[in-house]
Amino acid sequence: MRCHAALMQIVEVTAIDGDQVTIDTPLYITHLASLAPQAFFWDGGNLKYAGIENLAIDAQFTDASISMTFCTDCWVKGVQVEHVARGAVSLFYDSHVEVRDSYFHLAEATAPTNYGIEVDDTSASLFENNILDALAAGIIVSWSSNGNVIAYNYSINDSPGSLVLGQTLSNHSVHAFMNLWEGNTVPKYVSDAIWDRRVTRRCSGIASRGTWRRATRAAGAMVPTATGRCAGSLASQLQHHRHVLGEPGVHNGYQAAE
Numbered sequence: 001m002r003c004h005a006a007l008m009q010i011v012e013v014t015a016i017d018g019d020q021v022t023i024d025t026p027l028y029i030t031h032l033a034s035l036a037p038q039a040f041f042w043d044g045g046n047l048k049y050a051g052i053e054n055l056a057i058d059a060q061f062t063d064a065s066i067s068m069t070f071c072t073d074c075w076v077k078g079v080q081v082e083h084v085a086r087g088a089v090s091l092f093y094d095s096h097v098e099v100r101d102s103y104f105h106l107a108e109a110t111a112p113t114n115y116g117i118e119v120d121d122t123s124a125s126l127f128e129n130n131i132l133d134a135l136a137a138g139i140i141v142s143w144s145s146n147g148n149v150i151a152y153n154y155s156i157n158d159s160p161g162s163l164v165l166g167q168t169l170s171n172h173s174v175h176a177f178m179n180l181w182e183g184n185t186v187p188k189y190v191s192d193a194i195w196d197r198r199v200t201r202r203c204s205g206i207a208s209r210g211t212w213r214r215a216t217r218a219a220g221a222m223v224p225t226a227t228g229r230c231a232g233s234l235a236s237q238l239q240h241h242r243h244v245l246g247e248p249g250v251h252n253g254y255q256a257a258e
Contacts, residue, residue: 006174008144010095010123028178051075061108064090082106087118097125105133142173155186177208
């Protein structure tokens with residue numbers, strides 16, 4: 001598998017005139033001809049205008065309580081999901097999805113795959129004003145998801161029972177890009193450099209061109225251990241090949257370490 005083949009964006013074709021194709025959303029990034037970019041489609045297109053509102057779900061520790069796959073202009077609003085395994089809401093190959101005003105809580109365990117909202121291969125979507133309670137990872141944005149807004153979400157009681165604070169908000173997997181994280185209140189934000197090594201050892205999950213703004217608050221947590229020290233209490237973790245911007249001569253307190 002080529003590393004650059006994972007850099008993708010989900011759009012809707014609105015018109016075709018000969019070899020001219022019009023899409024509903026501009027491309028967020030230039031796809032260099034030297035990398036042989038490709039466009040692909042599936043017959044029938046995506047499901048459209050489907051939503052779930054004002055519903056309580058006891059997931060009984062099953063995966064993907066709400067699954068939206070190949071969905072455009074779909075939504076989840078005012079929904080409560082408890083007893084979460086992997087993904088109270090799971091998104092794949094979606095665009096223009098909205099998940100808001102909902103409550104996801106009580107993960108099965110402290111394992112890293114107990115997610116509130118799992119966002120994979122999804123573009124131009126909004127995740128706003130959700131409460132994430134007792135989960136290992138509240139919102140995880142991965143698999144080249146792009147153009148999304150993660151805003152004004154609140155997380156509490158993260159990674160229950162663990163001495164290591166999990167990734168409440170997370171860029172994960174291969175090359176998520178052009179995502180906005182705004183005004184969230186969470187214990188920890190992680191942008192990692194991990195991709196499945198069973199696929200290839202030559203690629204890593206480097207996120208790029210993301211923005212953090214308007215007092216996104218990552219507070220960290222002081223977790224006592226048997227030695228009296230604290231484990232996993234970092235408020236933010238930006239793994240290698242990340243660039244942090246600030247004002248020269250003012251913001252100089254950054255540290256990078258293995």
